[in-house]
Amino acid sequence: MKREKLRVGMIGGGKDAFIGAVHRLAFNMDGLIELSCGALSVHPEVARESGELLFLPEDRIYMSYEEMIRKESQLPADKRIHFVSIVTPNFVHFAPAMMALEHGFNVVIEKPMVFSLDEAKQLQQKVRETGLMLCLTHTYTGYPMVKQARQMVAEGAFGKIRKVYVEYPQGWLSRLSEREGNAQAAWRTDPKKSGKSGCMGDIGTHAANLAEYITGQNISKLCADLNTIVEGRNLDDDGAVLLKFDQGASGVLIASQVAAGEENALRIKVYGEKGGLEWHQQEPNTLLVKWLDAPTQVYRAGSGYLGDYAKHNCRTPGGHPEGYLEAFANHYRNFATALQAKLNNETPSKESLDFPSVDDGVRGMAFIDNVVASSQSDQKWWDFKV
Structure with missing residues (x-):
């Protein structure tokens, strides 16, 4: 089957955010993923400027994660994102992750996964119900x-x-x-x-x-x-x-x-x-x-x-040093290749499935x-x- 580059929408990670830039460097490293849209800040002016700096289309620079998930889910299958990347502080993890799963999107999320154990268990249950994939970026x-x-x-x-x-x-x-x-x-x-x-x-x-x-x-x-x-x-x-x-x-x-x-x-x-x-x-x-x-x-x-x-x-x-960014990129690459296999009804390799999951988050x-x-x-x- 024909393979396509995976499309991601980022939540958080605007122009002054440390970890958002790390995630973008990581998922760009292997050419398997492209940033297609974003709700990059809770501040509209920062969200807009951040999206422009990343050359996102104007109509895919969103002012909230709710708007992004809702509008992306209404796009044709060959246009909408395949997954969201959540790079906000952990008290703003649960709601966007749950909404993404409810709208059919896979999730990559920073750690700690959520704010409380109860939220973690709810997210684990939703992943199991939907059959979607969640990668937790436990870098090391x-x-x-x-x-x-x-x-x-x-x-x-x-x-x-x-x-x-x-x-x-x-x-x-x-x-x-x-x-x-x-x-x-x-x-x-x-x-x-x-x-x-x-x-x-x-x-x-x-x-x-x-x-x-x-x-x-x-x-x-x-x-x-x-x-x-x-x-x-x-x-x-x-x-x-x-x-x-x-x-x-x-x-x-x-x-x-x-x-x-x-x-x-x-x-x-x-x-x-x-x-x-x-x-x-x-x-x-x-x-x-x-x-x-x-x-x-x-x-x-x-x-x-x-x-x-x-x-x-x-x-x-x-002899060629590899470090933090490459370790981050390995999680994204393994997640992406496993997701590609799933989308093509193929069996992912055991190496591709070796990334932290929602169970690690719990x-x-x-x-x-x-x-x-x-x-x-x-x-x-x-x-x-x-």
Whole structure:
């Protein structure tokens, strides 16, 4: 069957938005997707100017997501969008995502997926009812060497997994930046916009998702301690969580946004009976593989000895750095190729189906709920409830 470029409508992500530009760079990288329309800001003048800067047709620059979804659904099949990309803060995720699904559009959405666990479950149910696809942009699982780590664990290279250490230190909120004109800090530290958790909701969810993705195990119990270090802040900016997993592993998760001097130092170590692995987000093309009775090995992106999933997500020969944008683009490419296959009544490859889904979004919101509940409780071990 004839294939066509997938058409996307963006919600949020206007001219001054950081993450919108990242999404556009990512979905443009493989030539599979084109931006066809947008409701790029809640401010009409910004929405209009942003659309013009992106060369969108005048009649497809919308002033609200409601207008965009409604009008796009009325266009002929060969003109209307195939999916929406939602890049607003998470308190403006649920309504446009639900409306898009109700009007027959697939969804790509930023994380955390929504504002609450209840909203997440409603979205999960709607995805199941409609049979449409939802991709959650948990960026870090898009890195090739993370996929290599997951495949090695799944194939039993390290034996039974026993221990997981994952940490995500940042330093950008070491001061009360939300009172100093920092728009990113302002909404992320506002309970009315970010939800019940700050640091753990923003970056702790990344660490938890990475741990579950690589190990193939789900968190089953936890013991959390959340802290608000900077005086005057309304949400946690630091925390630590003891973890137990459903297949017997235990672990420690640390997340902090007041680790002064740190940038985005996400790193994970996983240990089994025979050996373990170590990966650092700031040096993403390297995976350290450690053995009980042999020297440490250095696995590198772009190498011929990698597994199928890592090779599928490598873009350049070894020695050519690939990073955050490429990891983002891998999620979009996998989502797009899986959607193309579905539209053509074909079976997507297993590699194409390897992107975060609505189920990951539900677990992320459940992680936030459980961590907050555990931190507020005197109970040592808190059963992970979804």
